[in-house]
Amino acid sequence: MNFEPLASFMDRITSWRIPWAEVLVMHRNETVFRYRQGYANLEEKTPVTDRQLINLYSLTKIMTCTAALQLVEKGAIHLNDPLSDYLPEFADMTVKKRQPDGELAFEKAVKPITVRDLFTMSAGFSYDLEAPSIRDAVRSTDGKMPTRTFAEAIAKEPLQFEPGTRWNYSLCHDVLAALVEAVDGRRFGTYIRDEITGPLGMTDTGFDLSDEQRVRLAPQYEYSDALGKPIRKDGNGYRLGSEYESGGAGLLSTVSDYALFLNALTNQGTSPDGVRILSPATVDLMRTDHLVGNMCGDFCWEQLKGYGYGLGVRTHISQAESGSLSPLGEFGWSGAAGCLAIIDPASQLTVMYAQHLLNNQEPFVHPRLRNIVYACL
Template sequence: MNFEPLSSFIDRITSWRIPWAEVLVMYRNEPVFRYRNGYANLEEQTPIDDGRIINLYSLTKIMTCTAALQLLEKGAFLLNDRLSDYLPEYTEMNVKKRLPGGELILEKAVHPITVRDLFTMSAGFSYDLGLPSIREAVKHTGGKMPTRAIAEALAKEPLQFEPGTRWNYSLCHDVLAALVEAVDGRRFGTYIREEITRPLGMDDTGFDLPDGQQSRLAPQYEYSDELGKPVRKDGNGFRLGTEYESGGAGLLSTVSDYAQFLNALTNQGTSPDGVRILSPASVELMRTEQLTESMRGDFSWEQLKGYSYGLGVRTHISKARSGSLSPLGEFGWSGAAGCLAIIDPASQLTVMYAQHMLNNQEPFVHPRLRNIVYACL
């Protein structure tokens, strides 16, 4: 293995637009390469160092779906169950329909939302955090907005389409976190800590930072095309309240911590130390394509050509369309500040890539980084 091209790529992007970047490559459960470059704090020219805590944003979704699959394994629900069996507010839903003349009307939904629809982003939700019901819920809860409240709020809004008929990136996994709370009884963050992060020894992963970890939180930036440089932009805009544990975008973690979780999935659901968080059958189901032929057209992000969608993750289905050097079945996801997870049971490969910049240049960085990793093996 020669990872010089990978370190050169990190150097290239950190001298371009990205303040800092770090990559950790694990092969057969062992770290075989780790490299970082750039400044954690651009203003103070502080080099990026070990143990920096970052917002994972949508990389949270992989853990949320893992948590829900654990409950599936215990018989708490089935994928084809109606969501309203567990969250009664979804018993009757309205759907937006546009008439041939352009008029927008509301009709009763024909199809119920299923648990599967939450996993697969096909429930009919949007990612609009400014919806009237959400604003009212934040006000009603005094700014706390506990996780269960997002499900109650979204149930008051009309759906964008009939459940199960389209793919639309949305707040589905935030509602999935509320489902975990409803069927398990614990707060979502407590469930994550007791069933996943603590057993795996992930001491730096959670929805809130203890005082002793605050100093390790990396500054966050957003690239300004107008100014031609990154500008400071701290905070997580997806956090709707002080008690909101977002299943879609709420976790904070480090490269080392989250790589442990990702590697357990690479290892068919069990860590090298023997901690089992999922069965091999569940990992296989997670990375199995879930989209119908008619839904694939909605999954059209340029950097994900040749990929489809499983249970909360991209999954590689066509090397001809992707141009990716990774094998079919490689899976994972990414985050708004630029993180990337590569999980590959066939190659026994885990990659955790991190940066902390919104407007993250993902279409340029991620496909290139993935190809370079596989070429280095």
């Protein structure tokens, strides 16, 4: 293995727009390459360290779906169940429909939202955090916005389409976190700690930070084209309240910590020291392409050509379309500030890539980084 091309690529992007970047490559449970470059704090020229905490944003979604799939394994929920069996507020939904004259109408939904629809982003939700019902819930809870209250709020908003008929990147996994709470009885963050991060020895992953961890939280940036440089932009805009544990974008972690979780999935659900978080059959179901009908056309992000969508993850289905050197079945996801997870059971490969830049250059960085990693093996 020769990872010099990967180091050169990291040097290249951190001399371009990205303040810092770090990558950890594991092969057959061994760390075979780790590299970081750039400054965690640009103003103070502070180098990035191996204990730097970041906002994972949508990389949270993989863990949320893992948590909910544990409940599937226990028979507590089933993918084909109506969501309203567990969250009654979703029993009678309305759908926005465009009339022939161009006017919007609101009609009673014909199809129920299923548990599967939450996993596959096909429930009909949007990603509108400014929706009236959500903002009302923030105000009525004095800024606390418990996770279950969020679900009750979004249930008041009309759906964008009939459940199960389209794919739309949305707040589905935030509702999935509320479903875990409703079925299990524990707060979502407590469930995550008790059933996933605790058993895996992940001490730096959670929805809230201790005082010691807060010191290690990396500054967050956004690149300004007008100024020609990154500018500081801290905070997580997806955190709607002090008690809100966003299943879609709320976790904080380090590269080392989250790699432990990703590598357990690479090992078909069991860590190298024997901690099982999912069965191999469940991991295979997770990375099966669940897009059908019109959903296939909706899932059209440029950087994900050749990928389908599983239960909360991209999954590689066509090398001819993707141009990716990874094998079919490689899966994972990414986050708003630019982190990337590559999970590959066939190659026994785990990659955790991190940065902290909101306009993250993902369409350029991620496909190239993936190909370089595989070429280096």
